[in-house]
Amino acid sequence: MTRVSFIVCLDKNLFLNRNKFSSVCSRQPCCAFHHKYRYPIMASQDDREQQLQQISRIIHGYTGARTLMTAIQLSVFTHIAQGNHSVEQIARAADANSRGISKLLDALVGMEFLKKDKPNHYELLPCSARFLVKSSPEYVGAMHENDDHWIAWSNLNNVIKTGQPCMTVDQEKKAEEFFPHLVKSLHQMSLGKANRLAEKLLEGRQDVALEVIDIACGSGVWSIPLAEKSNKVRVTAQDFPKILELTKSYVRHHEVDKQFNYLAGDLKTVDLGEQKYDIAILGNIVHSEGEKSSKTLFHKLAQALKPQGKVVVIDMFPNNERTGPAYPLLFALNMLVNTTEGDTFTFEEYRQWFIEANIPHVSMLEVAPEFSVIVAQLA
Numbered sequence: 020m021t022r023v024s025f026i027v028c029l030d031k032n033l034f035l036n037r038n039k040f041s042s043v044c045s046r047q048p049c050c051a052f053h054h055k056y057r058y059p060i061m062a063s064q065d066d067r068e069q070q071l072q073q074i075s076r077i078i079h080g081y082t083g084a085r086t087l088m089t090a091i092q093l094s095v096f097t098h099i100a101q102g103n104h105s106v107e108q109i110a111r112a113a114d115a116n117s118r119g120i121s122k123l124l125d126a127l128v129g130m131e132f133l134k135k136d137k138p139n140h141y142e143l144l145p146c147s148a149r150f151l152v153k154s155s156p157e158y159v160g161a162m163h164e165n166d167d168h169w170i171a172w173s174n175l176n177n178v179i180k181t182g183q184p185c186m187t188v189d190q191e192k193k194a195e196e197f198f199p200h201l202v203k204s205l206h207q208m209s210l211g212k213a214n215r216l217a218e219k220l221l222e223g224r225q226d227v228a229l230e231v232i233d234i235a236c237g238s239g240v241w242s243i244p245l246a247e248k249s250n251k252v253r254v255t256a257q258d259f260p261k262i263l264e265l266t267k268s269y270v271r272h273h274e275v276d277k278q279f280n281y282l283a284g285d286l287k288t289v290d291l292g293e294q295k296y297d298i299a300i301l302g303n304i305v306h307s308e309g310e311k312s313s314k315t316l317f318h319k320l321a322q323a324l325k326p327q328g329k330v331v332v333i334d335m336f337p338n339n340e341r342t343g344p345a346y347p348l349l350f351a352l353n354m355l356v357n358t359t360e361g362d363t364f365t366f367e368e369y370r371q372w373f374i375e376a377n378i379p380h381v382s383m384l385e386v387a388p389e390f391s392v393i394v395a396q397l398a
């Protein structure tokens with residue numbers, strides 16, 4: 020396993036023309052993100068202005084992304100929530116230059132993260148109050164509190180020329196430094212979908228005892244809702260030891276401690292046992308593991324599952340032709356800059372790998388209109 024990261028295009032409305040979407044992905048159901056992040060196609064080849072605008076919108080996307088990341092890193096939203104409203108107050112709280120802060124605040128107003136109803140008085144809008152203030156229970160800024168993702172993507176040219184990622188965290192120690200930030204943001208971003216998935220997986224099975232293993236569980240976001248919705252569910256949460264300390268805090272917060280056990284270690288070497296589990300969850304891990312390691316893991320899971328047990332894969336899936344949607348294809352580049360083996364994989368690739376691992380029944384399950392997962396079931 021190597022270093023993994025995650026792209027978030029928080030302000031898609033600024034940069035994408037949402038009225039003119041490509042339809043390339045309609046051939047195959049895919050991930051939760053693709054409808055939101057599909058890039059627009061040209062409305063008419065003759066429309067020069069429109070084509071130039073679309074190029075400009077995408078190529079200048081970095082300005083909005085960098086502005087928001089800087090605001091997160093300087094805790095601008097948190098300082099405002101704490102009662103600092105003028106340029107001078109916010110600059111003092113952020114230990115920053117007033118002119119710089121003034122330009123940053125106005126840009127955030129323009130991007131609709133802040134409002135300025137009177138001169139030199141900045142206030143949070145509901146979106147930033149809810150998701151960008153550090154003390155908010157729904158804070159999603161953790162993964163952008165450092166520049167790891169930004170630096171990795173800045174090296175894209177070189178990575179493509181050499182085929183080598185700029186930095187990796189395949190050792191447990193580095194992984195344990197890197198993942199907590201990512202996992203905290205992922206928890207908030209995935210919780211709504213995780214609740215929907217839990218409802219689907221438990222349909223008609225609320226009273227059935229179910230053993231679940233959540234591989235590379237992070238916060239436990241995909242298994243906690245299962246435990247919340249059925250007290251018959253028992254979860255084994257698997258990850259590196261230090262990450263499991265973080266998992267435990269989420270499990271305690273959701274008051275499902277009694278239903279959780281922990282299995283610390285590297286998923287490549289950890290013993291998963293035999294015929295122990297009804298459901299194995301693979302949330303956002305196949306893309307960073309890559310083909311070889313994932314195939315080995317699928318074989319281990321075939322042993323670890325009870326008869327008719329299921330593997331549930333939550334990930335980003337390009338269509339079988341790899342022509343779209345844009346988001347999973349961009350995410351493959353994200354894996355290129357951050358890992359040695361990572362990629363995004365098509366449904367057909369998953370299907371073949373599961374069949375090779377003797378998990379023969381493979382299907383795409385639509386959980387919600389913009390969220391599908393792969394389910395593979397033992398005979």
Ligand SMILES: C[S@@+](CC[C@H](N)C(=O)[O-])C[C@H]1O[C@@H](n2cnc3c(N)ncnc32)[C@H](O)[C@@H]1O
Pocket residue numbers: 020023194198201202205206209234235236237238239240241257258259262284285286287301302303304
């Ligand atoms: C992208 S996060 C996904 C977390 C969670 N499954 C989710 O979907 O929110 C990847 C997780 O995999 C864990 N991980 C990465 N490589 C691993 C390995 N070799 N063994 C065990 N856990 C690993 C990381 O510690 C991290 O918690």
